Amino acid sequence: MAIVKTPLSPAKRMGNIEPFHVMNILSKARALEKKGRSIIHMEIGEPDFVTSQSIIDAGVQSLTEGKTHYTPAVGLLELREAIANYYLTEFDASVSPNRIVITPGASGALQLILGTLLNSGDEVLMPEPGYPCNRHMVRLFDGVVKGIEVTAEDDFLLTIDTLKQHWTDKTRALMLASPSNPTGRLTPLTDMQAMLNVAENNNAALIVDEIYQGLVYDHASETALSIDSENLFVVNSFSKYFGMTGWRLGWLVAPESYVPVLDRLAQNIFLAAPTTAQYAAIKAFEPFSIEVLKQRRDEFKKRRDYLYQALADLGFILASKPDGAFYIYADISPFSNDSFEFAEKLLEEAGVAVTPGKDFGSEHAKQFVRFAYTTNIAELKEGVGRIKAFIQGWALS
Numbered sequence: 001m002a003i004v005k006t007p008l009s010p011a012k013r014m015g016n017i018e019p020f021h022v023m024n025i026l027s028k029a030r031a032l033e034k035k036g037r038s039i040i041h042m043e044i045g046e047p048d049f050v051t052s053q054s055i056i057d058a059g060v061q062s063l064t065e066g067k068t069h070y071t072p073a074v075g076l077l078e079l080r081e082a083i084a085n086y087y088l089t090e091f092d093a094s095v096s097p098n099r100i101v102i103t104p105g106a107s108g109a110l111q112l113i114l115g116t117l118l119n120s121g122d123e124v125l126m127p128e129p130g131y132p133c134n135r136h137m138v139r140l141f142d143g144v145v146k147g148i149e150v151t152a153e154d155d156f157l158l159t160i161d162t163l164k165q166h167w168t169d170k171t172r173a174l175m176l177a178s179p180s181n182p183t184g185r186l187t188p189l190t191d192m193q194a195m196l197n198v199a200e201n202n203n204a205a206l207i208v209d210e211i212y213q214g215l216v217y218d219h220a221s222e223t224a225l226s227i228d229s230e231n232l233f234v235v236n237s238f239s240k241y242f243g244m245t246g247w248r249l250g251w252l253v254a255p256e257s258y259v260p261v262l263d264r265l266a267q268n269i270f271l272a273a274p275t276t277a278q279y280a281a282i283k284a285f286e287p288f289s290i291e292v293l294k295q296r297r298d299e300f301k302k303r304r305d306y307l308y309q310a311l312a313d314l315g316f317i318l319a320s321k322p323d324g325a326f327y328i329y330a331d332i333s334p335f336s337n338d339s340f341e342f343a344e345k346l347l348e349e350a351g352v353a354v355t356p357g358k359d360f361g362s363e364h365a366k367q368f369v370r371f372a373y374t375t376n377i378a379e380l381k382e383g384v385g386r387i388k389a390f391i392q393g394w395a396l397s
């Protein structure tokens with residue numbers, strides 16, 4: 001008798017986990033490039049700069065010295081001390097290394113926090129638009145996502161009144177990124193303090209993702225850690241400001257009494273963050289490296305200023321200038337009411353890749369696209385020229 005083989009079906013929870021659509025745009029863009037098309041990449045959420053040489057050298061040296069074994073699950077003490085010192089010198093925030101856990105990227109940090117915090121059915125509030133993977137990580141741990149729409153009229157900021165309206169007795173955490181992906185908006189520390197008060201009064205957590213912290217352009221960068229609270233978790237990463245996306249390294253800062261449970265989960269799900277990356281990252285905090293990073297930040301600021309003005313001149317509707325990160329979230333309603341179609345056509349017809357709002361939340365997503373200024377000004381200028389011609393053609397069609 002012939003055996004009928006049925007393909008394995010994934011767990012039901014995978015039905016709730018959508019792809020990261022920007023990855024599809026990226027692979028379409030790469031496929032077009034393979035066919036010889038020139039593509040301007042404004043979809044990619046990672047710096048175009050290669051990791052600075054002193055950091056690479058430190059990684060290579062650690063390998064040559066045979067440092068190829070696991071580190072403790074919470075990470076190398078030397079790196080945790082370097083991060084604590086960074087908070088003190090750059091932000092005047094006193095953070096004990098005992099509160100710091102090194103993770104495989106901010107992604108690893110978010111999973112550790114959510115995995116240790118959520119019971120099945122717990123609600124997690126998050127502003128929409130926001131970083132898409134957060135929704136899916138909450139679902140992975142059987143949490144329930146409650147998106148709260150933030151609008152351009154409110155500068156994409158979550159107000160305390162709106163937060164309170166959405167809070168229920170099932171709310172376990174509020175998650176937000178500051179500066180935000182995709183809006184680049186920084187949540188003021190006074191708002192952060194008010195949000196923490198709400199969390200503290202309800203035995204819940206505030207999870208602040210500061211992955212774009214070093215990339216703030218018009219004023220000094222800040223950290224939620226300047227507020228003292230037992231309900232605060234801060235996530236950060238070497239990916240963006242430190243230009244180390246491929247090294248897969250990040251960290252979190254938790255209340256000290258909570259670290260043992262994070263340590264226990266880390267031991268079980270990834271054992272430790274990559275050793276080579278940890279040795280390399282220690283070098284990232286040396287004055288010479290910080291100098292290089294600050295020069296790169298200045299370059300991002302120039303790009304932001306150029307692109308913001310250029311998009312405004314083309315007729316995109318923009319909120320006030322983003323404070324940080326490397327994104328501009330633009331309202332395309334003067335040209336289209338379907339950002340997915342707009343992004344697809346822009347790629348196919350004009351060779352410019354952007355991310356449709358669909359990735360960042362359901363509300364108003366069709367009205368927005370995200371432009372990333374992770375490419376140099378000459379490329380951005382070429383991109384803007386192509387977008388201009390595309391829009392003119394679109395208006396005629």
Ligand SMILES: Cc1ncc(COP(=O)(O)O)c(C=O)c1O
Nearest residue numbers: 045105106107131177181237239
């Ligand atoms: C807001 C936000 N958090 C977390 C991540 C994940 O970063 P990592 O490379 O550190 O895992 C990203 C990546 O784009 C992001 O934009």
